[in-house]
Amino acid sequence: MERIDKVKEIIKRLKKLYPDPKLELEFENPFQLLVMAILAAQESDKKVNKTAKELFAELKEPHHFAVLEVDELSERIKHIRWNHHKAELIIKCCKALLELHDGKVPDNVDKLSKLPGVGRKTAHMVVGGAFKKPALITDRHFIRVANRLGLTKETKPQKVEKDIASWLPKEYWLELSLLLIEHGKHICKARNPLCEKCPLTDLCECYLTTHCKEFKTKKTKKVA
Numbered sequence: 001m002e003r004i005d006k007v008k009e010i011i012k013r014l015k016k017l018y019p020d021p022k023l024e025l026e027f028e029n030p031f032q033l034l035v036m037a038i039l040a041a042q043e044s045d046k047k048v049n050k051t052a053k054e055l056f057a058e059l060k061e062p063h064h065f066a067v068l069e070v071d072e073l074s075e076r077i078k079h080i081r082w083n084h085h086k087a088e089l090i091i092k093c094c095k096a097l098l099e100l101h102d103g104k105v106p107d108n109v110d111k112l113s114k115l116p117g118v119g120r121k122t123a124h125m126v127v128g129g130a131f132k133k134p135a136l137i138t139d140r141h142f143i144r145v146a147n148r149l150g151l152t153k154e155t156k157p158q159k160v161e162k163d164i165a166s167w168l169p170k171e172y173w174l175e176l177s178l179l180l181i182e183h184g185k186h187i188c189k190a191r192n193p194l195c196e197k198c199p200l201t202d203l204c205e206c207y208l209t210t211h212c213k214e215f216k217t218k219k220t221k222k223v224a
Helices: 003-017 030-039 045-056 062-066 070-076 083-101 120-131 140-149 157-165 170-186 205-210
Strands: none
Touching: 003 170, 030 045, 030 083, 030 120, 062 083, 070 083, 120 157, 120 170, 140 157, 140 170, 140 205, 157 170
């Protein structure tokens, strides 16, 4: 089966499981998603959503963040991992937004990825999530599932993006990204993937070769 045909079949099957795939970050506009995406690095979406709700109740625009001291913003996001470093990046990013884009979030990956604290993975997340434009959101779930399915052998976000973009038409990027992320969170988990519930086993190189045994850990008995 050609890789493009494989992707079409993967999308068709996963849409039955996840008819409305979307990011778990709860945002109202592109700027909120941009800030939340920076906060979300190595952090749970649930914690980011809670922190952001409190943050955006008072701070709503780039200029509100740009005038803050790093310590002040760091305190506001103190429950987020690496809060001080992320506070510094967010303030720098907001200053750059004001200077380069009049405070408006670009809908372009290349422009976004030039902002402080915004790598290509984050840029794709904003472009796809907020603007619904073609985007390959190469987070850890996407990379894991794409590798197991045999869509790529790369493991670094930027290399995964470059590899898949080289052969997959843009029209499939966003839908595939959102579906694989959902699947990675709910079924194709890092440890103990729920292969018995997966509709893709006949398309999955990992399952067909090893039954994903290397990712399954033995359950230990509880000691009374």
